[in-house]
Amino acid sequence: MIECDVAIVGAGPAGCAAARECTRRGLKTIILEKKRIPRHKACSGILVPDSINTLSEHFGNVPQDVLAVPPHVNAMRMHFPGGHAWDIPIHGLMIWRDRLDAWLCKASHAEVLDETKMKSFAESTDGVDLFCVKSNGERLRVRSQIVIAADGGSSSMVKQIDPPLTARLTWYVALQETYACRCHLEPGFFHFFAFPKISLYPSAYVKDDLLVMEVVIKLKDKATLAMTRFKEHLWKQIGIEQARLIRRLGCRVTYAAPRGLFSFGTERILVSGEASGLLNLFGEGISSALASGRIAGRVSFNSIHQGMSPGRLYRQEIEAEKRKTISTFNYKTLLFREGSAFNFKKGLQALDWKERVIFSRNLLKWLLTLKG
Numbered sequence: 001m002i003e004c005d006v007a008i009v010g011a012g013p014a015g016c017a018a019a020r021e022c023t024r025r026g027l028k029t030i031i032l033e034k035k036r037i038p039r040h041k042a043c044s045g046i047l048v049p050d051s052i053n054t055l056s057e058h059f060g061n062v063p064q065d066v067l068a069v070p071p072h073v074n075a076m077r078m079h080f081p082g083g084h085a086w087d088i089p090i091h092g093l094m095i096w097r098d099r100l101d102a103w104l105c106k107a108s109h110a111e112v113l114d115e116t117k118m119k120s121f122a123e124s125t126d127g128v129d130l131f132c133v134k135s136n137g138e139r140l141r142v143r144s145q146i147v148i149a150a151d152g153g154s155s156s157m158v159k160q161i162d163p164p165l166t167a168r169l170t171w172y173v174a175l176q177e178t179y180a181c182r183c184h185l186e187p188g189f190f191h192f193f194a195f196p197k198i199s200l201y202p203s204a205y206v207k208d209d210l211l212v213m214e215v216v217i218k219l220k221d222k223a224t225l226a227m228t229r230f231k232e233h234l235w236k237q238i239g240i241e242q243a244r245l246i247r248r249l250g251c252r253v254t255y256a257a258p259r260g261l262f263s264f265g266t267e268r269i270l271v272s273g274e275a276s277g278l279l280n281l282f283g284e285g286i287s288s289a290l291a292s293g294r295i296a297g298r299v300s301f302n303s304i305h306q307g308m309s310p311g312r313l314y315r316q317e318i319e320a321e322k323r324k325t326i327s328t329f330n331y332k333t334l335l336f337r338e339g340s341a342f343n344f345k346k347g348l349q350a351l352d353w354k355e356r357v358i359f360s361r362n363l364l365k366w367l368l369t370l371k372g
């Protein structure tokens with residue numbers, strides 16, 4: 001058995017940010033990660049300003065080898081039926097997730113046990129036991145005062161903590177394919193296609209001369225069919241020649257925020273990152289993963305040293321991050337408020353009145369698809 005102050009399940013941005021907060025305050029911290037690090041993750045890899053600021057403040061500047069080429073994303077180019085396309089400015093960095101997360105793991109200074117899957121847990125009044133299995137079949141028990149569940153979008157910890165909430169969630173599947181090919185898709189942009197007939201969220205971009213394509217579909221539909229529809233739509237337009245599939249990644253996603261279906265854990269288990277439901281309208285979740293992970297780490301320290309209730313304190317402290325995520329699903333704040341990662345106000349100002357109406361109508365239609 002291993003004993004520690006804080007055990008963290010998941011070595012993504014939420015888990016690593018939580019670990020960094022714990023280790024800088026001298027807590028014995030262990031991260032458990034089921035995959036071997038570095039691991040790939042279906043993600044476009046755009047760091048919005050909130051993510052960049054949190055990283056540089058708490059981990060240092062993003063290392064050069066984590067960045068893709070080109071490293072900057074200037075805008076989200078929204079393509080609508082009828083050939084309309086508008087740019088929503090972003091000041092983003094494009095990174096590779098396997099490299100970002102490996103860097104964060106190392107920079108967290110926690111003890112990282114990869115290839116170690118948390119299977120079940122038991123919470124008591126003074127701690128939590130995690131029952132884990134390593135990839136070689138070996139069993140491991142980890143005992144800690146507090147657990148931070150940062151196990152991502154389809155969190156097995158949340159499923160065990162709150163089955164009624166999990167049953168109310170609508171699940172989608174995200175499929176990402178990466179191709180080596182020559183194409184004419186403009187780099188430096190995140191191309192988003194508001195074409196619900198293809199899929200909920202078709203997007204494509206160029207990174208290190210590779211074409212990355214993503215679709216999101218309802219669980220009952222076939223992701224590969226949606227990807228075929230998307231390829232039929234896009235490849236003609238951008239003149240693809242000889243595409244070679246390099247990688248295919250998938251994961252489950254849910255949009256809990258517009259329905260207020262969050263789960264922040266129990267008395268000694270603090271749920272952070274996407275596991276808790278923190279994922280905004282554009283599927284951007286790294287900023288809230290880092291922010292909520294930091295809050296969970298800080299709360300762990302304060303509750304251990306000041307004898308406070310970790311669960312109650314966490315639910316108070318996470319409130320602002322929760323509200324921030326919910327606000328992205330409100331088209332009025334999205335279109336008219338400055339300061340969001342995606343500058344819709346500036347994008348709208350570049351259009352004439354007729355275009356603004358078409359754009360707003362299309363955006364609203366797409367938002368309603370998400371809410372439904």
Ligand SMILES: Cc1cc2nc3c(=O)[nH]c(=O)nc-3n(C[C@H](O)[C@H](O)[C@H](O)COP(=O)(O)OP(=O)(O)OC[C@H]3O[C@@H](n4cnc5c(N)ncnc54)[C@H](O)[C@@H]3O)c2cc1C
Pocket residue numbers: 009010011012013014015032033034035039041042043044045046047048051116117118119150151152153156174175176214251253272273274275279283284285286287289
């Ligand atoms: C297609 C797609 C594109 C996206 N693009 C962007 C983007 O451009 N920018 C952005 O900010 N966000 C993006 N997101 C969202 C972003 O990827 C997530 O919100 C973010 O990774 C959440 O971080 P996390 O630390 O909460 O979870 P994750 O990054 O998912 O990490 C969870 C970790 O927990 C591990 N784990 C799970 N279960 C166990 C277990 N039982 N035991 C041990 N380990 C376990 C997993 O292996 C994983 O490493 C995208 C998502 C998708 C699906």
